[in-house]
Amino acid sequence: MKRPGGRLGGYADEVAAAMRRRKEVRRPRVRVRLDHGEARLLDDRTPETGRLLTLARELIGEPPAEEPPREPPREPQDAG
């Protein structure tokens, strides 16, 4: 079956998938396993994750992560 993007489109898809996988693996994450049960990934937004990441960075000797710049609040636009 012929791809809609041709051969080049296929390569682009593969590169994009590889980049996505690489980014997923490199993303900081916290995994917990209790009482020899199943391991689960903690949600990035929980305070426990933030606390453990900070402690890990202190032990590793890595500078603390900078918070992403927040977008300024948009002014409400008039409907009329």
Place this chain on the structure above:
Amino acid sequence: MPVTVIQAARERLMGSCIVAQRGVGAAGLSCAAVPASANDLAVRYLLELSTDIRGALLLDRDGELLASAGQLPADDLAAVGQRLVEAAHGLSRNGRPRGAQDGAQVAIEIDVLSTGGAMFLLGEDDLMMACVTNRNVHPGLIFYDMHAVLRDLERAAAAESLREQRGTR
């Protein structure tokens, strides 16, 4: 006769100190006077087990720092250890499995992947051990080594108490 790897390491260390004492004379006394504790040896042994492990620390369940070894750039290791134990307690309280009794120690494994490396924390019975590695490690293998060292430490403690009991009789 040594029961565990840690006891064997301690005897080896004591033996080398005695040799140093005989060879150097009075200068060697300081070496023999300060034998490394089982906790220190356990942490050093963990670093020997895997070249990926940069540094390690051993804590009790109350957060007191028992031993540390390797490259750990944190300024106040005792405070960091205390906070680590508190964070682990928080997680084990929230995620306590059904049927587990209050106050019972829950085994906990935490691995944190950061941009510059990884941190592993293992809590079993009365002890907690944390170590810092490169990013490209297999978490299962690191936990396997940590389990082995903690088990060894427990066996050493049991053998020590047995020896003390025999000594008192």
